[in-house]
């Protein structure tokens with residue numbers, strides 16, 4: 001019998017998730033946890049089954065048919081089996097609606113994002129349109145546009161698959177991705193109706209029944225402030241497109257199940273969301289929601305990589321014993337686990353803040369903290385998911401490099417987390433924007449003080465000290481840099497943003513570890529916190545801007 005290597009297997013992804021379950025036991029009232037555990041268990045089972053089915057089925061991609069046999073332009077999209085299955089499932093679980101459900105009060109967002117975290121990898125990025133739909137709900141609510149609220153929200157928040165709609169977010173153009181000031185799409189008012197003309201370069205989930213789009217009203221000034229935000233329903237009831245064509249589906253590194261199109265708008269009917277300018281300000285609430293989904297999706301990637309790598313470590317025997325018993329492999333997995341646990345607690349902490357803020361239970365400091373932390377979680381978890389996916393490929397040796405093992409897909413898909421919804425550098429600059437407009441570091445430092453005051457265990461003293469010292473160093477760096485040249489502050493923004501995310505994550509992980517020691521007699525979160533604290537938290541430079549200019553351009 002030739003040697004056969006057993007493939008990794010996933011068990012129920014909720015029941016198997018110590019980190020999620022312990023966190024939920026700490027933050028949710030028992031009655032709420034009791035009410036939602038059934039659906040979390042079901043989603044955990046769905047996640048495990050979907051992984052096995054996807055391996056058996058192989059990879060599927062959406063297909064665009066532009067012309068009928070008789071020469072008619074039809075632009076019909078055939079979705080993958082996973083996408084077809086995801087739509088009714090997302091509606092029934094209320095993966096968007098749960099975020100606004102008053103039944104669990106401020107815990108609505110924790111509940112929603114626990115489901116999303118379990119669903120994401122199995123959904124093959126159907127979570128992308130769900131994120132945008134959720135963002136659209138928040139942006140429309142902020143706009144106060146009664147007509148659109150009455151028109152769209154009953155669909156966006158519906159739990160009936162027949163009624164549920166998803167929504168796109170049409171921002172990116174050839175000339176404007178990170179900097180939307182380059183937007184060339186023009187909005188003209190014709191016979192009392194707005195129509196859009198132009199080209200959108202990346203439209204994710206083009207099958208969405210609705211979209212929010214940025215466009216420049218004809219005759220308006222240049223720059224981003226003159227852009228307006230529009231609502232569209234791009235298809236008629238019979239599936240025909242309303243004055244737009246799909247030029248092609250994008251040929252992407254990952255997220256290949258997600259139909260991302262390049263489109264031409266040729267008078268597509270649209271409705272103004274608010275006033276005919278300040279469109280970026282109006283779409284910003286949507287970005288903050290999708291960026292939170294992004295962080296949850298990145299966490300889901302990390303968790304999936306870890307679950308597979310751990311299972312495999314028990315099956316693969318080398319040098320006379322399973323990988324799981326080899327000290328160096330244990331050490332590798334431990335490092336990854338510690339990073340993941342820290343990222344988990346920071347990200348879910350943001351979902352707690354969001355839940356409080358949207359029902360008016362967050363004071364000004366907490367709202368500012370939410371504003372400050374949102375770009376930080378998008379930035380840090382995006383980068384971390386790529387690093388963990390790369391490490392996990394290695395955990396499978398050569399098999400991790402083979403397409404049909406399913407492992408390389410995790411890495412290629414992970415590469416999207418730092419890119420879309422604003423790259424890492426866009427997040428770092430957004431952190432600076434929030435730092436300037438939302439109370440500086442004060443809300444974060446005061447929250448950190450409160451969190452660390454709850455950590456008393458001797459086993460965690462080192463973590464508390466490292467977290468405090470890190471916060472002090474960042475505060476001093478920011479004070480100094482803010483007083484100097486703007487370029488210097490910007491050049492260091494990514495390092496300082498990641499450092500701050502790590503400092504806050506360590507504080508939150510230590511607080512959870514304290515609780516787990518006392519309430520559950522579980523030493524593992526404390527071990528994760530110590531391991532996380534041992535790695536350098538910060539990478540702050542005294543003056544990077546001039547060196548960076550020289551090195552980036554190779555001139556002096």
Ligand code: UCC
Nearest residue numbers: 127128131178180224280281284290293294297420421422
């Ligand atoms: O990639 C895309 C689709 C993928 C969907 C994936 C969903 C996630 C799936 C998850 C699955 C689990 S769509 C493309 C996404 N594109 C972006 O994210 C754009 C990236 N660029 C930026 O974020 C830039 O920072 C811009 C575009 C916002 C910069 O625009 P401006 O106009 O140059 O920036 P300003 O002038 O600083 O900001 C304009 C206003 C200001 O308010 P006012 O007018 O009151 O002074 C800002 O304070 O907008 C406000 N603002 C914000 N407010 C800007 N950003 C924010 C923010 N994040 N939060 C609150």
